Amino acid sequence: MQTNSALFGELEYEEQDIVYFPAGIPAFENEHRFIIIPGEEGTPFFFLQSLGKPELCLIITQPFIFFPNYTIEINDEDQKMLDCQGDKEKLLIYVVLTIPEDFKQSTANLLAPIIINHEKRIGMQYIAVNSKYNTRHYIFAQSEQEIAATAQEG
């Protein structure tokens, strides 16, 4: 099968590559079918490409690479939605990156990770109700000046 991606042009994929997001993702609630494209070899990045909207492609990464202590607790109802039967081994966790012009100031949304049951090919953007995380965690160590500069930019 083939799809169009604003980023990659024409893309070949197989039926079994499709991850179904029953609820879409916030701001893109009508997009239900995505594929995950690995980034350049040796890099920890992936692309979450919508099959319905060529221009929708989010850069995602596995949070534990940048945040080794990252934890996420998934409530029963969402586990049911992901159809993982309590088996966490079936779940892949990614976080969405926001990459500004200055790459060093890239941030990860740890509050709302993308969770995928890789066996059943079901995905969701999970929102924890009481989370210690927010939507913008720097993925690279920041010097104090840089943090101050960002704060000033608002």
Next chain:
Amino acid sequence: MLVLGRKKGETLLIGDSIEITVVEVQGDNVKLSIQAPREVSIFRKEVFEEIKSENLKAAENVHSLEALEKLKNFQINDKD
């Protein structure tokens, strides 16, 4: 939109399966207890809106090719 007043300890029913009780009122702060079926998602609205706007921003920024070039050249060891 329906606007109605409730006192501490009073409850609202929404349909036949959602109950919202005012647990505590302190100045501007109201503490609510919510009972709803498990399949009903309950979020703080501002949190949901923030996630939406961050997703939009993340989607928009992907189109900066310069950033993509950096992604390509990134090595795990670079992160520190």
